[in-house]
Amino acid sequence: MKSPFETEERQAFRNTVIDFVEREIRPFVDEWEEAGETPWELHRKAGDLGVFGFGIEERYGGLGFDDPFMRAIYAEEISKCGATGVPSDLGARTISVSPVHTLGSEEIKQRVLPPVLSGNKSSSLAITEPSGGSDVANLKTTAVRQGDDYILNGSKTFITGGMRSDYLVVAARTGGEGLTGISLFLVESSAPGFSRLPITRKMGWWCSDTASLFFDDCRVPCSSLLGPEGRGFLAIMKNFNFERFFMACQCLGMMKACLEDSIDWAKDRRTFGKRLIEHQVIRHKIADMSARIDALDALVYQIAWLVNDGEMPVAEICKAKFFASTSLEFCASQAMQILGGAGFLRGNRIERIYREVKVMAIGGGSEEILRDLAVKQMGL
Numbered sequence: 347m348k349s350p351f352e353t354e355e356r357q358a359f360r361n362t363v364i365d366f367v368e369r370e371i372r373p374f375v376d377e378w379e380e381a382g383e384t385p386w387e388l389h390r391k392a393g394d395l396g397v398f399g400f401g402i403e404e405r406y407g408g409l410g411f412d413d414p415f416m417r418a419i420y421a422e423e424i425s426k427c428g429a430t431g432v433p434s435d436l437g438a439r440t441i442s443v444s445p446v447h448t449l450g451s452e453e454i455k456q457r458v459l460p461p462v463l464s465g466n467k468s469s470s471l472a473i474t475e476p477s478g479g480s481d482v483a484n485l486k487t488t489a490v491r492q493g494d495d496y497i498l499n500g501s502k503t504f505i506t507g508g509m510r511s512d513y514l515v516v517a518a519r520t521g522g523e524g525l526t527g528i529s530l531f532l533v534e535s536s537a538p539g540f541s542r543l544p545i546t547r548k549m550g551w552w553c554s555d556t557a558s559l560f561f562d563d564c565r566v567p568c569s570s571l572l573g574p575e576g577r578g579f580l581a582i583m584k585n586f587n588f589e590r591f592f593m594a595c596q597c598l599g600m601m602k603a604c605l606e607d608s609i610d611w612a613k614d615r616r617t618f619g620k621r622l623i624e625h626q627v628i629r630h631k632i633a634d635m636s637a638r639i640d641a642l643d644a645l646v647y648q649i650a651w652l653v654n655d656g657e658m659p660v661a662e663i664c665k666a667k668f669f670a671s672t673s674l675e676f677c678a679s680q681a682m683q684i685l686g687g688a689g690f691l692r693g694n695r696i697e698r699i700y701r702e703v704k705v706m707a708i709g710g711g712s713e714e715i716l717r718d719l720a721v722k723q724m725g726l
Contacts, residue, residue: 351415351647359416363423366395371427376693378553382546384435386465386510392436393465402447406459414650417588418595425599428695430702431554433596438507438555439463441589442471442515445530445581449573454532458513470511472502472533472559473582482517482582483525487561489518494568496520496531498539498561508557509544511535516561517582520575530578532570539564550701587658589710590667591649597670597706598642600699604674604681605635607695611685622684631680638673645669661723664716671707678703 352360370391378384392398397420402408424433439462446458446469461467475485487500498518508514514533521527533540545556573581609632612623622628645666652659678700682689689696707713 349643349647351651356413356415356419360419360423362395363397363420366391367424367427371424371432375427375429375432375553375698379429379431379698380552382552383555384432384553388432389436389465389468391465393463397436398439398443398463398465402443402459402463406447406455407463408447408459414591414653415647417592418646418650421592421595422599422602425596426603426695428600428603428698428702429553430596430600430706431551434506434551434554437592438471438511439469440592441585442469442513444585444588445471445515445572445578446513446532449530449577449581450532451569453569454572458532462513467512468507468510469513469515470505470507470557471585472505472508472514472516474502474504476501476503482528482579484523485517485519485528487516487518489520489529489531491520491568495565496568496571498531498533498564498566500561502559503557504545505557505559507555508542508559509555514559515572516559517578518561525579526576528578528582529575530572530581531566532572533561533564533566537564537566548705550703550705552701584658586711587660587663590716591646591653591663593706593710594642594649594663594666594670595646597674598639598646600702600706601635601639601642601674601677603695604677604699605632605639608632608635608681608684611688628684631684635677635680638676642666642670642673661720664711664720664723667710668707668713668716668720671703671713674699674706675703 370388396409399408400417401412404410421433443459443462447455462469473482475487477486478484487498487502489496489498498516500518512535516531516533517528518531519527520529539562541560542557545558548556612628613621615622649659649662649666681696682700685696688694691697
C-alpha cells in the first residue's frame with residue numbers, strides 16, 4: 347500500500363537504508379550477536395550515511411534539517427535485521443546529542459558533536475538509576491558545586507552504549523526535590539571519580555553495549571553544565587518523545603520482518619499434503635499480523651506528519667509506543683508458531699525478534715507508564 351507521505355526524496359533515503367542493512371548488517375548480525383558487540387567500523391559507516399545528524403546544524407557535522415519521516419524510515423528499515431541491539435548500539439549517541447546541541451556551550455558543541463556524529467566517537471544518555479527508570483523527577487544522583495567544579499555522586503544503570511561512550515550526558519540533582527532540581531552535565535569518560543561495569547547475560551540486545559555507571563566524588567568543570575541549572579527535565583522529556591517514537595517505528599520494522607519470513611516459510615513448507623499457506627489457520631494468523639502492521643504503519647506516519655507540522659503529540663506517541671510493543675509481541679509469537687522448530691533455533695530473524703520483544707515493552711518507558719501518561723495527556 348503506497349504511503350501518501352513517501353516523496354521521491356524519502357523513497358530514495360529508504361532505498362539507501364535498505365541497501366545499507368542488506369550489505370553491512372544482515373550478513374554479519376548473527377556473528378555480532380554471539381560476540382556481544384558491533385564493530386566500531388559500523389558506527390563510522392552509519393555516520394557516513396548521516397543518520398546521526400537529524401536536527402543538528404551542518405557546522406557541527408549534522409544534516410542541517412530534520413525530517414521525522416526519515417527518522418521513522420531509518421528506525422523501521424534498520425530494525426528489519428531482526429536484532430534491535432544493532433540500532434540500539436548505534437543510536438545511543440542519537441538520544442544524547444540533542445541536549446548537547448540544544449543546551450551546550452559553543453565550545454562543547456564544536457568539540458563533541460563532529461566526532462560523535464561521524465561515528466568516530468560515541469555518547470550516551472545517562473538517566474535511569476537503580477531506584478527507578480521513567481520516574482525522572484525522583485532521581486538520586488547529585489551534583490554539588492565546589493568552586494569551579496561540580497562534584498557528582500550516585501549511579502546509573504541500563505545505560506545503552508555506556509561502556510564504549512567517550513561522552514555521557516548525565517542527569518543529576520542540583521536543586522531541591524521534583525522536576526526543577528534536575529540539571530544535565532557532559533561527563534567525559536576520563537573524568538576522575540567515574541567508573542563503569544558492563545551488564546551482561548541479557549535476554550535480548552546481545553550486541554548492544556549496556557552498562558552501570560558510578561560517580562564517586564566525580565569532578566567535572568562547571569563548563570560541563572548543559573544550559574542553566576534546573577533546566578534538565580524539559581530536555582529529558584523532549585528526548586523521551588523522540589526515543590519512544592523511534593522505538594515504535596523499530597517495532598513496525600520487526601513486525602514486517604515477522605510477516606515476511608512467515609509468508610516465505612509458509613509458501614515453502616508442506617504439511618498434510620499441501621503447503622502451509624493453504625491451511626486456513628495459518629492464513630488467519632497472517633491476516634491478523636498484517637492488520638496490526640497496517641494499523642501501526644498508519645499511526646506512526648500520522649505522528650510523523652504532526653511532528654513535521656510543528657506539533658508534539660505526546661499522547662499519540664505514548665499510545666503508539668505501547669500499541670507497537672504489544673503488537674510486536676503478537677506478531678513475534680505468531681511467526682514463531684508458523685515457523686515451528688525452525689524459528690526456535692538461533693541464527694534466524696524470528697528467534698532474534700522473539701528475544702527482543704520484552705526490551706521493547708520496557709525500554710523508553712514501560713507499557714504501563716505510557717498508558718497512564720497517555721491518559722494524563724488526554725486531560726483525564
